[in-house]
Amino acid sequence: MPPSPHRPPELTGRAFRGSAVVRAGLLTPAQLRSSAWRQLYPDVYACTTLDVDHAARAQAVxxxxLPDAVVIGRSAAxxxxxxxxxxxxxxxxxVSPSCRADALDRVVLTRRRLTAGEVTRRGSTQVTxxxxxxxxxxxxxxxxxxVVxxxxxLAHGLVDLASVRSAARGLTGRDCRHVRxxxxxxxxxxxxxxxxxxxxLLARAGLPAPVAQFIVRDGARFVARVDFAWPEHRLALEYDGAWHGGTAQFRADRARLNAVASAGWRTVFATAVDLRRPAGLLDLLRRHMAARTSA
Incomplete structure (x- = not known):
């Protein structure tokens, strides 16, 4: 018969070292194997009431x-x-190059010396x-x-693009060109x-660079913000993911685009299919630009 779940208040909603809580007398080995806990990594357990998302896993690691590890890359993000x-x-x-940790399931280890200026803390967790x-x-x-x-x-405002580009220019090593x-x-x-x-995709097709997150105005009056725009052609480009809301969102988007049209702008829509097979979209954009130029 499986052991009955037992959750001491000190461990409820938390991750912990199994061996440490057994030594402290908070749980017996049998209680640790109960349905109250789930094993995340060797000797690392979490209360089943804890939402074990990626952040929780990164903090547990x-x-x-690995108490001296620094969370990096997408996990740091x-x-x-x-x-x-x-x-x-x-x-x-x-981890430090001298760390003897073996390969671990669901953990990607990099052995690199990070400087003090490259590491900080989020709560009690070391992170870049x-x-x-x-x-x-x-x-x-x-x-x-x-790039995605x-x-x-960058969109979260944690660091500015100029600083990233400046730091990238100062890098050396085998992947510095890719970073730049x-x-x-x-x-x-x-x-x-x-x-x-x-x-x-637009850049590689040789189209003029659009203005991202452009605000369409009718005189001084705000009309709408569009994903991309070529103001000189009064042409907007919207990615069609915006239509995936409910009825109220659909109506709001339709009203917004009607307002854009009333201000003398044309709107082209791109979909996931266009990202895979872009020829039709690119041809349509070129024809719109040519028509406006010749008008």
Whole structure:
């Protein structure tokens, strides 16, 4: 018969070292195996009332599993409030080159010496600073994916793009060119990952660079904010993810776009299909620009 759940108040809603709480007499080994707890990592347990999201896992790794570890990369972004990693994704952390930790399931270990200026704390957890985190987001992923991550991080205002680009220029090493390329392509203005991907697609197609998050006005009157705009052509481009709300959201979006049309603007919509097969979208944008130029 399985042991009955027993939750001491000191452990309720928390993660902890199993061996430590047994030594302290808070739980017996049998009680630790009850349904009150779930094992996250070797000798690391959490109360089943705790929401074990990626932040909780990162904190468990850096505070309990590897107490000297520093949370880095996308995991660090999560601790800074930018959800770039899901609960099931491995936690990324850095340890000293002399650390003898073995490979761990659902943990990506990097052995790197971080300077004191690159590390801070979020509560009791060591984490890379926003600038160091931003630079790490430029590493290790394909170019567009890294630009998406950096754009999302920059949008939270934790660090500015000029600082990231300046720091990227000072880097050396095998991946410094990739980091600089990512920083050069980011703008921190996208309202969604797909908007970043759409912006990169437009640039590679050779279209004139649009203005992101442009405010359409009718004289001095505010009309709407659009994802992208070419003001000289009075042309707006919207990613179609905005239509995925309920009826009230649909009506609000329709009214907004009617107002944009009344102000003399045309609006083109892009969808996920256009990101995969962009030829039709690009041709439509070019025709709109040509028509306005010749008018």
């Amino acid at each position: 850096a505070r309990l599993l 999560v601790l800074w409030g930018v959800v770039l990693a899901g609960a099931a994704e491995p936690v990324s952390c850095s 600073t926003p600038l160091r985190t931003a630079l790490d987001l430029c590493r290790g992923r394909p170019l567009d994916d890294a 991550d950096l754009d999302r991080f 390329s990512v920083a050069a392509l980011a703008d921190g203005l996208a309202g969604s990952p797909q908007e970043t991907r759409l912006r990169l």
